[in-house]
Amino acid sequence: MKIDFSKYEDGLVPAIIQDASTKNVLMLGFMNAEAYEKTLSTNKVTFYSRSKQRLWTKGEETKNYLILDSIKSDCDNDSLLIQVQPQGPTCHKGTDTCWGERNRPNFGFLSTLEEIIEDRWNNKETADSYVASLFRKGINKVAQKVGEEAVEVVIESKDDNDHLFLNESADLLFHIMVLLQAKGFHLRDVENTLIARHK
Numbered sequence: 001m002k003i004d005f006s007k008y009e010d011g012l013v014p015a016i017i018q019d020a021s022t023k024n025v026l027m028l029g030f031m032n033a034e035a036y037e038k039t040l041s042t043n044k045v046t047f048y049s050r051s052k053q054r055l056w057t058k059g060e061e062t063k064n065y066l067i068l069d070s071i072k073s074d075c076d077n078d079s080l081l082i083q084v085q086p087q088g089p090t091c092h093k094g095t096d097t098c099w100g101e102r103n104r105p106n107f108g109f110l111s112t113l114e115e116i117i118e119d120r121w122n123n124k125e126t127a128d129s130y131v132a133s134l135f136r137k138g139i140n141k142v143a144q145k146v147g148e149e150a151v152e153v154v155i156e157s158k159d160d161n162d163h164l165f166l167n168e169s170a171d172l173l174f175h176i177m178v179l180l181q182a183k184g185f186h187l188r189d190v191e192n193t194l195i196a197r198h199k
Contacts, residue, residue, distance in 0.1 A: 020069035020083035064088030
């Protein structure tokens with residue numbers, strides 16, 4: 001891979017840091033040729049710090065290293081996308097990302113729904129909602145609902161009404177997510193299980 005470090009007067013190229021697993025953007029730094037070579041040789045992401053005027057390995061003080069997974073350059077060879085396995089919070093302020101966001105897997109709307117279900121779990125004694133009422137009834141009731149929804153999916157799969165089939169599938173997925181929360185698990189745990197099987 002040929003990187004055009006000469007394009008900018010300071011010899012630095014922007015390096016976007018992305019979690020290799022969650023695909024969340026963690027931070028932006030800058031690299032010169034020496035920082036790039038050190039990153040490759042140590043497997044720990046190293047930047048050129050403009051404030052310190054020296055090479056700086058992320059985590060050299062906190063041990064929150066960014067372990068290198070892969071590096072790609074863009075179409076003009078003047079910026080980098082670096083995928084990493086973070087060894088702790090990335091931001092110097094202690095947050096997962098430099099934008100103050102949590103570095104969790106993002107399953108789109110399912111992640112939003114999971115946060116709502118988690119909130120109902122944490123407030124199950126006071127929240128006035130269907131999910132909180134399920135949690136109050138206990139694990140057996142939640143598991144029973146999953147079984148009922150699974151049977152309804154099977155029944156609808158044998159007919160030609162796609163609308164009903166998709167609605168019952170949504171009900172099943174929703175109740176599985178409720179059951180996962182009741183058991184102390186998340187979608188990422190199911191994803192990790194599938195990844196392990198794939199390997």
